[in-house]
Amino acid sequence: xxxxxxxxxxxxxxxxxxxxxxxxxxxxxxxxxxxxxxxxxxxxxxxxxxxxxxxxxxxxxxxxxxxxxxxxxxxxxxxxxxxxxxxxxxxxxxxxxxxxxxxxxxxxxxxxxxxxxxxxxxxxxxxxxxxxxxxxxxxxxxxxxxxxxxxxxxxxxxxxxxxxxxxxxxxxxxxxxxxxxxxxxxxxxxxxxxxxxxxxxxxxxxxxxxxxxxxxxxxxxxxxxxxxxxxxxxxxxxxxxxxxxxxxxxxxxxxxxxxxxxxxxxxxxxxxxxxxxxxxxxxxxxxxxxxxxxxxxxxxxxxxxxxxxxxxxxxxxxxxxxxxxxxxxxxxxxxxxxxxxxxxxxxxx
Amino acid sequence: xxxxxxxxxxxxxxxxxxxxxxxxxxxxxxxxxxxxxxxxxxxxxxxxxxxxxxxxxxxxxxxxxxxxxxxxxxxxxxxxxxxxxxxxxxxxxxxxxxxxxxxxxxxxxxxxxxxxxxxxxxxxxxxxxxxxxxxxxxxxxxxxxxxxxxxxxxxxxxxxxxxxxxxxxxxxxxxxxxxxxxxxxxxxxxxxxxxxxxxxxxxxxxxxxxxxxxxxxxxxxxxxxxxxxxxxxxxxxxxxxxxxxxxxxxxxxxxxxxxxxxxxxxxxxxxxxxxxxxxxxxxxxxxxxxxxxxxxxxxxxxxxxxxxxxxxxxxxxxxxxxxxxx
Numbered sequence: 001x002x003x004x005x006x007x008x009x010x011x012x013x014x015x016x017x018x019x020x021x022x023x024x025x026x027x028x029x030x031x032x033x034x035x036x037x038x039x040x041x042x043x044x045x046x047x048x049x050x051x052x053x054x055x056x057x058x059x060x061x062x063x064x065x066x067x068x069x070x071x072x073x074x075x076x077x078x079x080x081x082x083x084x085x086x087x088x089x090x091x092x093x094x095x096x097x098x099x100x101x102x103x104x105x106x107x108x109x110x111x112x113x114x115x116x117x118x119x120x121x122x123x124x125x126x127x128x129x130x131x132x133x134x135x136x137x138x139x140x141x142x143x144x145x146x147x148x149x150x151x152x153x154x155x156x157x158x159x160x161x162x163x164x165x166x167x168x169x170x171x172x173x174x175x176x177x178x179x180x181x182x183x184x185x186x187x188x189x190x191x192x193x194x195x196x197x198x199x200x201x202x203x204x205x206x207x208x209x210x211x212x213x214x215x216x217x218x219x220x221x222x223x224x225x226x227x228x229x230x231x232x233x234x235x236x237x238x239x240x241x242x243x244x245x246x247x248x249x250x251x252x253x254x255x256x257x258x259x260x261x262x263x264x265x266x267x268x269x270x271x272x273x274x275x276x277x278x279x280x281x282x283x284x285x286x287x288x289x290x291x292x293x294x295x296x297x298x299x300x301x302x303x304x305x306x307x308x309x310x311x312x313x314x315x316x317x318x319x320x321x322x323x324x325x326x327x328x329x330x331x332x333x334x335x336x337x338x339x340x341x342x343x344x345x346x347x348x349x
Numbered sequence: 350x351x352x353x354x355x356x357x358x359x360x361x362x363x364x365x366x367x368x369x370x371x372x373x374x375x376x377x378x379x380x381x382x383x384x385x386x387x388x389x390x391x392x393x394x395x396x397x398x399x400x401x402x403x404x405x406x407x408x409x410x411x412x413x414x415x416x417x418x419x420x421x422x423x424x425x426x427x428x429x430x431x432x433x434x435x436x437x438x439x440x441x442x443x444x445x446x447x448x449x450x451x452x453x454x455x456x457x458x459x460x461x462x463x464x465x466x467x468x469x470x471x472x473x474x475x476x477x478x479x480x481x482x483x484x485x486x487x488x489x490x491x492x493x494x495x496x497x498x499x500x501x502x503x504x505x506x507x508x509x510x511x512x513x514x515x516x517x518x519x520x521x522x523x524x525x526x527x528x529x530x531x532x533x534x535x536x537x538x539x540x541x542x543x544x545x546x547x548x549x550x551x552x553x554x555x556x557x558x559x560x561x562x563x564x565x566x567x568x569x570x571x572x573x574x575x576x577x578x579x580x581x582x583x584x585x586x587x588x589x590x591x592x593x594x595x596x597x598x599x600x601x602x603x604x605x606x607x608x609x610x611x612x613x614x615x616x617x618x619x620x621x622x623x624x625x626x627x628x629x630x631x632x633x634x635x636x637x638x639x640x641x642x643x644x645x646x647x648x649x650x651x652x653x654x655x656x657x658x659x660x661x662x663x664x665x666x667x668x669x670x671x672x673x674x675x
Contacts, residue, residue, distance in 0.1 A: 050579055051578075051579070052575050052578070052579070071578075072575070072578040072579050073578045073579070073580075073581050073582055073583055074581075075579070076579070076580070076581045077579060078579065078580075079575075079576065079579040081572040081575070081576055082572075083570060083572050085570065085572035085573050085575065085576035087573060087576075087577075087591060087594075087595070088595065089594040089595060089597075098577070098580055098582075098590075099580035099581050099582075102577075102580070102581055102582050102586055102590065103581055146576075146580070147579075147580075149580075150580060150581060156579075
């Protein structure tokens with residue numbers, strides 16, 4: 001098994017640039033999530049990797065082999081489609097055995113192997129069923145078993161959980177990750193669900209408007225977002241616009257210390273995660289007077305929606321933590337620790 | 350039904366509801382009567398006349414004889430002599446209808462597949478064009494093909510003028526065409542021939558094939574064939590193992606429908622088929638309106654053709670159910 005390398009790969013449909021020139025390396029045995037909003041080019045990128053779309057420019061290599069012009073049926077990358085694309089005219093077992101039979105394996109051997117693959121995805125005894133007799137989760141498992149039957153070097157999944165309900169989706173995310181770790185296959189998952197990406201991926205590729213915004217492990221993506229888009233798209237964040245002064249940022253009349261260095265008077269945007277901000281009782285640097293507007297208790301977390309001179313701020317505490325217990329209308333201070341503040345250059349809108 | 354409709358219905362008193370029921374009943378009654386007069390009565394008449402008797406030198410008289418059916422299956426001289434002329438005609442009806450419907454479906458299938466991959470606006474233009482071609486009558490289409498295939502002004506003339514005939518002779522293929530009846534000693538000749546008959550019959554029903562296949566093919570999930578490709582299937586394997594099995598029911602349904610439609614084909618057969626390969630439909634016309642003036646025998650042939658078509662449809666239905674059960 002070898003790395004999958006994309007060099008300057010781009011795709012244009014007519015006058016629309018779906019994927020900007022992209023350089024990416026998918027490390028062998030790792031699970032990478034292509035994450036972004038609808039229409040950001042992540043599925044097009046996946047389809048180019050699968051050989052279902054030809055790149056307009058660039059090169060795709062599997063190890064030392066250039067596979068840019070290799071047709072899909074010769075790449076044999078296992079792929080799970082959003083709709084699962086199970087063949088309705090075959091039984092579950094025949095679906096799983098499909099790639100083996102057309103690959104030249106004898107039918108009895110292929111069907112036997114299909115049965116063991118069905119056991120891998122915990123579908124023992126489902127082999128004789130028709131696709132129409134399966135639930136959404138079962139269909140997904142069949143699609144995974146079918147894609148894995150040909151023992152692919154690269155395993156591709158296009159929004160594999162989108163057709164499942166929320167509870168099943170959470171279970172399947174964990175299950176899929178465990179299966180991938182057990183088999184050690186290089187896996188690329190396309191998703192628009194950041195929770196799904198955070199749960200499953202070793203590396204997340206955040207995309208927007210056909211561009212790669214950041215490539216990093218989930219924790220880095222969350223705690224050290226590369227730009228405003230990533231900070232906004234992944235998780236929740238409080239944003240403030242201001243002007244950089246030496247050692248700090250002026251937001252209106254409020255000065256905040258920040259660990260960044262910009263040219264004086266540069267317009268910047270600050271971001272801070274709700275759980276990184278906290279309530280305070282004593283005045284000090286980066287502590288701003290606030291009024292509680294609304295308390296949202298979600299069970300595992302409690303959110304304080306605050307009104308301040310620099311704009312609305314949400315502060316989040318995990319259940320059981322010893323924060324001040326405030327109610328709507330209470331006056332307080334909100335602390336924005338300098339090391340938790342991310343500073344980004346702000347371009348004119 | 351909306352809540353407002355519910356309230357309206359509930360508000361109707363029995364006195365108001367009764368005249369409405371009567372009006373509704375009367376409408377159904379009139380429609381049923383029209384159905385009986387225009388559909389059932391002619392059909393029953395044909396069945397009844399098929400048991401009638403031809404009077405030589407005159408028309409025919411009501412009777413209840415199986416002579417016409419006997420004539421159809423074993424000939425008029427049975428039991429002294431057995432002839433299968435009319436069974437043979439029925440055989441040609443089936444032969445032409447089966448080959449032409451299969452040819453139409455097989456050629457319409459790739460076209461329709463390509464059509465479904467075009468942009469919506471292009472698809473709409475093609476569909477309107479195909480639908481409009483359905484408005485041309487069989488006579489008009491046959492006349493067009495008659496000119497196109499005629500020996501003096503059509504394709505054979507073009508073959509001769511362009512030197513294609515000479516080229517066929519030079520490469521030795523001309524003799525093969527002669528062997529299958531598509532050439533005379535001097536030039537290629539397309540009519541009368543099975544080739545021209547089947548070609549024109551296929552052409553007649555080809556738009557129907559496209560229109561009937563289009564809904565099924567446009568609903569075909571493209572990710573099915575893409576999934577097969579990612580699993581190592583070549584384009585032909587995808588067609589064989591995924592596309593065709595996925596649309597087998599519409600394919601069978603379309604073929605059956607075209608087959609039944611073509612069983613009654615009259616103008617094409619009378620223009621392009623050789624005299625020894627005329628079909629039951631042509632024979633029915635000659636008996637009822639043509640030179641024979643033997644309506645009872647023509648009716649018997651019509652009934653047998655109808656029963657044969659029904660049997661085919663029934664078997665087609667059984668095949669469909671079997672395929673669905675798989």
